[in-house]
Amino acid sequence: MPDNSHTPNDRRNAIKALLAAGPAATQQSLVEALTAQGFVATQSSVSRDLRELTAIKTPAGYVLPQPDTSGDDEVTAVASLLRNVRPAGPNLLVIHTAIGGAQRVALALDRCGWPEIIGNVGGDDTVFTATASASDQRAVITRIEHCANRS
Structure with a gap:
């Protein structure tokens, strides 16, 4: 009881x-x-x-999110949902995910605490990620690829 x-x-x-x-x-x-x-x-x-x-x-x-000062574990946890990451101009990334996975990926990116990311918007299978500069954009792409390779 x-x-x-x-x-x-x-x-x-x-x-x-x-x-x-x-x-x-x-x-x-x-x-x-x-x-x-x-x-x-x-x-x-x-x-x-x-x-x-x-x-x-x-x-x-x-x-539960794992304690990790780099935030990589947050993104690694959703790496299986990632399909591709493409730059769209100097300050925007378009991240394609499995159907229904974009909001989880956007939330993981929000929570990871990477200073290069200004914000994320997740739809159904697409995430738009804003960065402050082209170099920040390249850094985020590298970090996402690193996390995807860890999973």
């Missing part, structure tokens, strides 16, 4: 522990695992918790 004495923070800590053991394929699988541990959890509460924890949805499932 679920224990109502658990706080949302307790639930988030339990989600962290579950994700530390490996990716969660779906939010529903997390709900079931939390319920089995005695937590009151719904898909919407788990969704909010994942957002609060800055979890990333990868092809393997939900994962």
